[in-house]
Amino acid sequence: MSKRYGLIGKNIDYSFSRAYFAEKFEKLKDKESVYVNFDLQNLSEFNDTVLNQKDLKGLNVTIPYKQSIIPYLDSLSKKAKAIGAVNTIQVNKKGQLKGYNTDWYGFYHSLKPLLKFHHKRALILGTGGASKAIEYALKKLGIKYIFVSRTKESDNLLYSELTEEILTKYTVIINTTPVGTFPNIDQMPEVPMEYINDRHIIYDLIYNPEETALMKAATLKGAKTKNGYEMLVLQAEKAYKIWNKPFERD
Incomplete structure (x- = not known):
């Protein structure tokens, strides 16, 4: 059979x-x-x-x-x-x-080894189906989170609202949007990279390309980056x- x-x-x-x-x-x-x-x-x-x-x-x-x-x-x-x-x-x-x-499981077990004591808060970029599993995994990890989107809703931030103060507190950033996926590899979510540093983890669910424009920009700032392949x-x-x-x- x-x-x-x-x-x-x-x-x-x-x-x-x-x-x-x-x-x-x-x-x-x-x-x-x-x-x-x-x-x-x-x-x-x-x-x-x-x-x-x-x-x-x-x-x-x-x-x-x-x-x-x-x-x-x-x-x-x-x-x-x-x-x-x-x-x-x-x-x-x-x-x-x-x-x-099983998305939550893949994300949970691929993010957990990267976490340090100061990774207490996360920004979830995007509010689509993929973001729901990320939200669930962050709850399991005890990490507080807020969504970031291009349109304003009651419980999310706009990209234009990402200040230095917010990005100092929220040191885990997860991109659940398709922005930056092949063939549009030069595109990236509108995160103000001037506030990113070596205390940040930038996790991009995209796996093609292997290193997205967001990951490249974050690496230049000293951040730890990871793509979605292991997940x-x-x-x-x-x-x-x-x-x-x-x-x-x-």
Whole structure:
């Protein structure tokens, strides 16, 4: 019996997941498993394009569908429910779908080794689906946080409001936006770099390019930088374990 896995997203030719799992299956000498991209221009294509696949066992979900996929699922894990975003789906033999979030796990375990005593507060750049898992992980780490966005809401800052005082207090900065992703590698979020120093961690969820414009600018200021590659590997391995464990209904 074959096992089919895949990635749901939009414009995902660049995908990390397909290449990663193809290599994983090869290392495991697993000739039954296959991983494909489901590039959906609209999530309304999900039922006809994805769910009619034979032997479907598990899915990853990426931008822009991590939140909008939830109504299509039969159940959610407790953590996915708390986060409000899904990046992993387990499919049982009856075709029932259960949503999980492994992004928080990947971020948590890749950030934790970098933290020092003064890393008490964080700025989360962006308010999309990816930011929800980061928020959850920061809560687990006991780090206070505030969102930064281009549009003003009740509980966030604008980039134009990032003062020296704020950036002195908030020494962890996480970019959850796609700004700076290939091919737009010269772009970066509008963080005032003159206030960044060697007490800062700049964590960019982007992995292509390996070093973003934001990371380059931060490195010049002495900050510790990290891209999203390790987070991706950790979340992928966690997703693989979920796909291959017994299906549980919460």
